[in-house]
Amino acid sequence: MTNTQACLITIGDELLIGQVIDTNSAWIAQQLNAEGIDVTKRIAVGDTDKDIRDVLDEEIPKADLVIITGGLGPTSDDITKPLLCDYFGGKLVVNERVRQHLLDIFARRNRPILERNMKQAEVPDNCTVLFNRMGTAPGMLFTKGEKRIISLPGVPFEMMNIMEHEVLPLLRKLATGEAIVHRTIFTAGEGESIIAEKILDIEAALPPHIKLAYLPNAGMVRLRLTGRSNDKKTLEQEVRQWQQQLAERLDNIVIALEDQSLQEILSNTLKTKKLTIGFAESCTGGCLGHYMTQVPGASEYFYGSMVCYQNHIKESVLGVKAGTLAEHGAVSAQTAIEMAQGAQRLLKADYTLSVTGMLGPFDEGVKSGKVWMAVAHGTGVITKDFTFHYDRARNKEMAVQMGMLLLWKVINGKL
C-alpha cells in the first residue's frame, strides 16, 4: 500500500508579492512526514477566486490529502470559507459551539464584538468543524470520495493548535502505508563536494529504499538519510547502521548525529559538562545571545552577553584599553582578546566568547567582512579570524554559527 500523498496550498496575496515568508508549510510538512505522509507539492496562490478554484481542480485529483492555510480572517480579503463552501456544494450555517467560543473570547478580552466577528461562527454545512481553541476562525474538513480537504487559518499558532488537537489525531486513525525514517549527520569543516568524494562508495552502496541528501548551510553540511519500508523497526536499525558508517568515514568533521541546531548541540555539551558561558558581542549585536536563549532552560549555563556596539562601551564596560583600539583597531585579535577577558571579569562564566568585526554594507572596493573572535577560559585565550563574503544579514548569521562552533570545538578539545 502506498503512502498518503499530500498537497499543501497556502492562500494569500502577501505570499505572491513577498511581503511575508511562509513558515507554516515547513512546519506542516514536518508533522505530516513524521506520520508517514508524503508531501509531494506545496503551492501558494493569491486571494483570487478563480486561481483558488483552478488549483483545487488540478490538485485534488492528484492527492489523497489537501491542506489549505490562510484566507479565513474577518476582513474582506479573506475569501476562503465561502469559496470552499460553494466549491463543495454546501451553505453557511451558524455553528453553536463556535458562536459560544467567539462570545467567550471577546468577553474575556473585554473587546466589542462586531458583526464581522460573528460571521466567523458561520461554517459550511457540508464540513466537519475543526475547533480553534486559540482564535476565532474555525478549521474545516471536507470529504470528496476518499479524499480529504482541510482548511486552516494562516495565523501560525492557531494553525499549529488545530493541527495538533484535531488534524493529526484524525490522520493517525486513517494511517496506512510505509514508515518514513530520517537520520542526519551534522558536519562542519568541508564543502559538499569533498564530502561526496569521501563517501562515494558508501553512497553507491545504499539500497534503493534509502536516499541520501546534502543540505549545506552557513559553512556546515547536513547529510540526511531517508528510508522507507513497511517494517519500521528493521528500517530504523538499517538507517542507523548507514548513519554510523557515514559518521565513521567522516569522523573528524562530524559535530552531531541528531538533526539539531548548533545552539542545541552546544547547550547539550554545556549541560553534560556542567559548564557556563558568556559573550562579548560587537558586530553580532546580541544575536549570539538570542540564539542561545532559543533553547529552553538556557539559564542553566548561559550567564549573559555584553553587547558593546561602540568603542567607548568596549572600554568603559569591558575594560578594553584605549591604546589597543588605537593601535590595532576594533577588528583585531588584541581587541577580541581583551573583550573576551573583560567578559570573564564581568560575567564570571567558565568560557567567554568575543566577536568583533565588519559585516557590511562595505565601502567601495571592500568586498568581504573580517571578523575576529576569542575564547577565554581561566588564564588561557584562543583567537581565530574569519572572512565572510556575503551581505550584512548573512555575514551576521555566519559569524553567529562560526562563534558557536568555535566554542563547541574549544570545549570539546577539537580545535
Place this chain on the structure above:
Amino acid sequence: MTNTQACLITIGDELLIGQVIDTNSAWIAQQLNAEGIDVTKRIAVGDTDKDIRDVLDEEIPKADLVIITGGLGPTSDDITKPLLCDYFGGKLVVNERVRQHLLDIFARRNRPILERNMKQAEVPDNCTVLFNRMGTAPGMLFTKGEKRIISLPGVPFEMMNIMEHEVLPLLRKLATGEAIVHRTIFTAGEGESIIAEKILDIEAALPPHIKLAYLPNAGMVRLRLTGRSNDKKTLEQEVRQWQQQLAERLDNIVIALEDQSLQEILSNTLKTKKLTIGFAESCTGGCLGHYMTQVPGASEYFYGSMVCYQNHIKESVLGVKAGTLAEHGAVSAQTAIEMAQGAQRLLKADYTLSVTGMLGPFDEGVKSGKVWMAVAHGTGVITKDFTFHYDRARNKEMAVQMGMLLLWKVINGKL
C-alpha cells in the same frame, strides 16, 4: 496589454519535509513585483524527475515567465540541470567562461578541484548562461516560443546576485503592461476587525483598480494598498491620496506610512532626533540588540545591550538590589526599573529600555507569559507590563516588537 504572469518553482526534498524554510521565493516575488510582473503561483516540488517534468508541463502553458530555483549543486541529489537540458531538447557542453571561473574560484580558495566540480562548467547548448559571480553553479535561461524559463541555484546569495546582474536587467528590457504601486500604513494598537469597521466607507469607495489588504503580525497591522494602471504617475498620486485618507482616519494608531520594519522606524526617529539608546535584556536574550543592529549604521544611535540572563548578573552588572529580586521577583516593575536605570549608568545612553519576563515553555497550569518593561530617561522612568499567549519563540518576537514600539512611543511623546 496585461502584465507578465510569473510562476516560481522551488526544487528540493528539504522543502517538502520541512527541513528548511523557503526565503528565496519571497525575495524573488518582491523583485518581480517591483518590475510590474505578477507572481500568480509559487510551487515547491521534490528532487524527483517525474514530479519536476509534470510541474513544467502544467505551468509553462499558463505563465509567461517561470523561475526555477534549486537542484543545481554538485552532488547526486541535484538533478535540475540535466533534466532541463533534456526537457528542452539540448545536450550538455562545456562553457569556457564558466570553466575558467571555476578554476579561478578553486585556485583562490586553495581547494582541490574535483571532477564533480568541473561538471558544473557543462551547460545545455540550448540555453543562455546566466553568469554566477558568487558561486559555481551557473544560471540558465531557456526560451520556448514567447515563454521564458529561468533556472537559478538555490543558495540565496548566489540566486540574488544572478537575479540582480542578469535576470532583472533582461526582464526590464522585455517589460510591458501595467505598473503596480504598493503603499503601506503601519498601525499598532487595534486588531484588524476594529480597523476594518473604522475604515468601512473608505474601503467601499476604493476604485476597482486599487485593492486593500490587511496584514496582521505580532500585535500590529499593516494595511497595504495595491494599485494597477497603465499611467504610473497618476496611479502613484491616486494611491498616495487613499493612503493619506486612511492614515487620517486611523490617526492615533498610525506608526508609519512606509513599508518598513519597526527597527527601521525607530532608527529613523533616533537619527532625526539625534538620540542614543541602550538595552538591559533578560528574557529577550539579546534579540532586541540583534534587531536594532540589522539596520546599517546602527552604531550612530545604538550603544549596546546588557543581556543578563541570570539574577546574579542583574545584581553584579546592572546593580539590581538583591532585596528587590527577593521581594518582587525578577519579573516585576521594580526589577525592570532597576535594570533600565542600571543600563543608564553602564551605557550612558539617552534612553534605556529593560525587558524581564517569562516566555515559556510553561509549567502545568501556566498558560501565558508575563513581561515587564521599563524605559529610563534622565531621572524619569516609565513601566509597562504585557501578557503573551503564545509559545516561547513567538512570545520572544512579541516582546521584542512591543519593546521597540514602547521606546518609539515614549520618544515621540505618544504614550
